[in-house]
Amino acid sequence: MRKFLLFLALILLPLEAYALSGEEVMKKSQAAFFYPGKDFKARIIMELVSKGGQERIREMTMLRMNLGEPGGNQKYFIYFFQPADVKDMTFMVYKYKGRDSDRWLFVPAINMVRRIAAQDKRSSFVGSDFSYEDVSGRNLEDDTYALVKEEKVGGRDCYVVKSTPKSGDVEYSYKLSWVDKGNYLPLKEEYYDKKGELYKVFTADEVRDVEGFPTVTKRTMKNVQSGHRTEVAYIKSDYNIGIEDSLFSERFMKQPTKRWIE
């Protein structure tokens, strides 16, 4: 009996240090990064900066609603303020666990909502260095994980996890993520191309507590091979504001209510 208790104590004690696998780290990270709160609203400024320094601005409001547990289905709504040629354009995504998303786009000049083909989740989001998956998250089942090491990033203790896509239809061969041990936010990610060369680097440049949720309020994705980078700032963020399901509709895409988008 005493031996058993000792054994029990042994396996329970180092829980924090050894119990998490790479997959568990990434699961907690997904919940902390893409799923906090019941819903979320952010006013976002995206700067696309070319190697030569030319800047293009995308300004939008993003609404997100979770339909269940972290990792489950979500709905996204994006309203564009800038640039001028896409002002009043809206974009809606129903994201499903384990199958392709549904996407709709509203084109204000002809007052039309249409579905758009959305197979390639690695496609660039509005021309930026972020892909759709980088904006709304990747299915956990699509990768295999290995906890590689632990390392500090900017003074924060991090797990370093290697994620390898199971299928070959992704433009990178693997990704390394530095995940904060305290709040499970990714502080840095490195994407390696098919030749094994580093090509994209994500950095969380500012993490703030927003209404009790640690939130990455500034982030950068840089393509180190092309020199192009995209800097994103959340200039206003709110959680649990009571977004209703009816907002994710054709009606709302055509005439978004000011109080939800501003």
Added chain:
Amino acid sequence: MTLARAFVLAAALFLLSPAEVRCEGISINGFVQGNYSLGTAGSNPDGGDFKWAEERVQLKFEASKEPLRLFIKTDAFHDWIDEDFETELREGFVEYVAGKWDVRAGRQIITWGLGDLIFINDIFPKDYEAFFSGRPIEYFKKGIDGVKLGLYPTFASFELVAVPFFEPNNFPKPERFHMFDPMPQITNREKSEPATSLENTEIAVRAYRDIAGYDASIYFYRGFFRQPSAIPDDLLAPSRLSLVFPELNVYGASLQGRAIGGVISLEGGYYDFREDREGDDPFTPNSQTRFLVGYQRQMRQDFTVGLQYYGEYMHDYSEYSDNLLPEFPKERRLRDLVTVRLTQLLRHQTLRLSFFSFYSLSDGDYMLNPEVKYNFTDNVWAAVGGNIFGGNGRATQFGQLDENDNVYVQVRYEF
């Protein structure tokens, strides 16, 4: 003239204000644009070379104080071909938005249906002159002057549109475009649009909802066909043609959703020409069934392919054949066509290469539209493209436009 004055006032207001005005729910945006289209297959019928040549300013004014919203989109342009300066109210409406319903009254653009440049249940007015002349695609649609009521109970959504003022489609002008004319000797022509009356008020209804992950809509329209029929005053010795717009009902449905790795669109409509239900009136189109199958797929990053098959099936074909006048070319029972759209985005989606084509299987005619568009900055873009028409027949939709090939350029500064 009052509109021109309002425009000048709005322009002055804009110039005196900062680049972006957004105080108390008021915003002003717009663009300055140059748009030129040069014929490449010979001169126009009137000897000119340009299909389109203009500079244009658009102002979009929006003021909102929930639940009310006012929106005005107005253009002023200088046309080099007709050498005139004009203004045009593109849209102008007030809107009231309540929890479960809303209403929009005034000039507004409405787009229904799923087709890509093919319209079955979108019975709202179009501008084919704009489309064939290489103008930006938004000018393919014309506004209606009417009222739209939206109702949003939980089980479905509804749009009810009433249009008291008839607006025909706009077709290319015979001075600028070579087109087939079955009776060229008769130059005395009179267009008679339906009078504005309660009885002639057009009604359009759309009901839509989600069905098992698919977007489903049903449609109804009661009004007039926007392409006129030419009716001679005297069958044996015609001296005058009346251009009348036949009475039309349309009953339709559409379905769109994700399937076989892309987006599938299905749409159909029954065109009931109320004045010729027997099909034996040679001056009124016979009733038709129109249908569309579309498929859109992203083949790889930033490269999308769209395919469509469209058909128009004429009912009471034998009655049509028996009563056809010798001057008119005989239409087929089934007119069908396929379209292909290829879109490649490059340079962080600032450069767009696109290709669109119609090819009619039944008529053997076609229209090709390659285009390159580049966003130089967030405010300045330019597009260069071509419209190429051809086919065997001289009377088919695209075949008759054979001599109207053109290259166009659009340059726009948006603010």
